[in-house]
Amino acid sequence: MxxxxxxxxxxxxxxxxxxxxxxxxxxxxxxxxxxxxxxxxxxxxxxxxxxxxxxxxxxxxxxxxxTLMEVANLVIVDDTSPAIKYDSSWRLYNNEGATLGQTGGALYNTLHGTKSHTKFTFTYNGTLGSLFVVGTTRTGSPSSWNCTVDKKSIPNFQPKEPANHFKMCGTTASPGVKGNHTLQFEVNPLGGEQIFFDYILYTPEPESGPEDLVFDSNNTQLQYSQHWVSTSLGHVTSTAGEKLEFDFKGYSLTWFGFLEGNAAGNASATYSLDGVDPITFIVDTNKQSALTDLVFFQTPTLDLANHHLEVVFQGSSDGIPLSLNRIVVQNDTFGIRLTPTPLNTIGSRMGATLSTTSATHGEPIATSSVNSETPKPALSTTSGIHGESTPSKPTPSVNIQTHKPALNSNSGIIAGIIIGLVAVSICTAILIRRRMRRRINDSRPEPFQHTPTAVEQQSSIRRPRKWAERTTFIFRSNLGSSTETASGPPNRRRPPRLLLHQDSGVRVPQPDEESEIIEVPPTYGSLEGK
Structure with missing residues (x-):
């Protein structure tokens, strides 16, 4: 050997x-x-x-x-990883994708925060010394935290301004001691201030378990064509047709770029995976200036296997270059679900797909307890991974939110809504029509039928109740002499008096005004009886 x-x-x-x-x-x-x-x-x-x-x-x-672990620069461990063991008082905050100062949104749009004196621990297999704890500072004022690895202190850093992706503690000391190590991050917020933790960076051991891997722009696995230029922030090209190729093993990939200067305009480029048709993405600088850690595109979820990426710069009439700060390969297994982001311009947040997140961005919204194993949403990571002990250069995560809508699913939903509305309309029309018919039938007079009988039986003769009640109501309404309402017939009514026609010509006395008159046919005696 x-x-x-x-x-x-x-x-x-x-x-x-x-x-x-x-x-x-x-x-x-x-x-x-x-x-x-x-x-x-x-x-x-x-x-x-x-x-x-x-x-x-x-x-x-x-x-x-x-191996991938040997050539990757660092591993990123998100705050939602179950490998991080939180003490009490930590809370998980979702929907943290907005920029802060000039820095991009939180990694995977999640943070863990606390206002109490507490800590967490993380055991990893890597190189002692190549380690950073990264978080968010909202005030820029000094806070109290302390980091130890294997009970030995490592340097702490204090913020100067509000920022995401701030390196709270860490070291690049090398050579280090390889093997299993335990990080402890202890916080003691001052004056009720809240401290937010985002992710951990460390150099892994070869053949470590699957993790999200970081390949910075100087990594030898990235194959540039001729006209790429190295800068302090990464690699850039302004020449149309320039390519970058990258072979990786994983199930997804995120490209992080940056913007420099005050130039306004846009540029276009394409990416393709494993030789399939290229997808166009746009870099728009009109609303951004001197920002890093911008998500230019996020690939769809693939099989966990070897893949080939090819990126081709299409050019820019405004002189905007294509840039690369780092590539992050998603290679871990604890529930990440990423939203692919081609096509849209930079400036909108990537779609987060945490199973529990739906809040509108603003101040952090606590959504679950600390030990929940929550799937990660779409990516947004830090720039300047190998930077100095001061905060990394402002790096807003200008994420491309360009996942294509599920057309079949949306069409089915729309069709279902339309069918439901039509069905409701038809049912409503049928009910209205039936009600109108019922009203018409109720108001139609029923024919009076009478069979002559003896006088003794005349007192039992009555008209149908429904017609009698309605006739009385209509009659009295027209006269305006009644206080009854349309709720129905009067509660009390005097019995009607009969006017009988007899061959004697003698009539019964005249009824009073409140009595109803019901006329019946006269009764005649038999001629034979005279």
């Missing part, structure tokens, strides 16, 4: 000329051989093949193998 510095993203094999000891077949003396590569660390590599003698020499064919 020999050792060397490794990288991937280049041709898979490299031919090396061996030393004299290798010519004699003494491979043990090859230890210490190295070539330039990935993470500035010397790593073991395997000799895959020793060719047959070439003259008096042999060639070594060596495969350069680096």
């Amino acid at each position: 020999i050792t060397g510095r490794l990288c991937i993203g280049f041709p898979p094999i490299q031919t090396l000329q061996p030393t004299e000891s290798l010519l004699r077949g003494d491979l043990n003396n090859a230890i210490g051989f190295s070539f330039s590569g990935c993470n500035h660390e010397t790593l073991p590599i395997m000799i895959l093949q020793v060719d047959e003698p070439y003259g008096n020499r042999r060639r070594l064919i060596i495969l350069r193998r680096c």
Whole structure:
């Protein structure tokens, strides 16, 4: 075995000329051989093949193998990760995607905050010393917090202005001690001030478990075409047709760029995954100036596998360049659901898909207790991961919210609403029509039918009640002499008196004004009886 510095993203094999000891077949003396590569660390590599003698020499064919963890710059652990163990008094705040000062929204739009003296712990497998705790400061005034790793203090930093993505404590000391370590973050807010924690950054050990991985713009896995320029904030290009290619393993990817200067306008570019049709995204600087940590696009969720990204700059008539600060690969497994963001211009928030979030942004809104394992919403991470101990340069997360609507789902909803409205209208019309018919039938007079009977039976003769009641009501309403209302017939009524026609010609006395008169046919005696 020999050792060397490794990288991937280049041709898979490299031919090396061996030393004299290798010519004699003494491979043990090859230890210490190295070539330039990935993470500035010397790593073991395997000799895959020793060719047959070439003259008096042999060639070594060596495969350069680096895992994703070995070539990623840092790992991001969000505040919603179940690996973080919170004490009491911490609260989870959702919908934290808005900028603060000149810095972008919180990572995945979530924060944990507290106004009490409390702490959390986090155990990780990484390099002691390469670690940052990142949070949000809303006042810019000094606060009290303390960070320790394995019970040893690491530097704390104090804010100068309100900001997201502020490095509250951490160190880049190297070389460090690899292995399992425990971070403790203790806070003691002053004067009722609330302290917010966002995420942790650390350098992982090779072959660590799946995490969200950060690849800064200088990472050797990123393959730039000719006319990209390195700046203090990342890489930029102003030449149309310039490309960037990146091979990664994960299920999603986020591109973070930045804006510089006061130029106003827009630029366009495309990205494609695994050779499928490219998707256009727009960089619009009209409402932004000198900002970093801007989400230019978020890919859809893919299979957890190896993928190939290609980004092509389409140019800008306004001279706006395409920039890259970092790429974050989503590679963890505890419930993240991302909203893809192509097409829309920068300036709107990415759609967050936390299962419990729906609040309108403003002041932080507590939505759950600290130990809930809440899925992460869409991404918004920090710039300047390798910055100094002072706060990283303002980095608003100008997130592209461009997830395409689910047309089939929306069409079904609209059709269902229309059908429901039509059904309600039809039912209403039927009920109204039936009610009108009933009113008409009730007001229609019923024919009077009478069969002559003996006088003794005349007192029992009555008209149908419904018609009699309605006739009385209408008659009295027209006269205006009654105080009755349309609620129905009078409660009390004198019985009607009968006017009988007899062959004697004698009539019964005249009725009073309050009596009803019901006329019946006269009764006649039999001619034979005379």
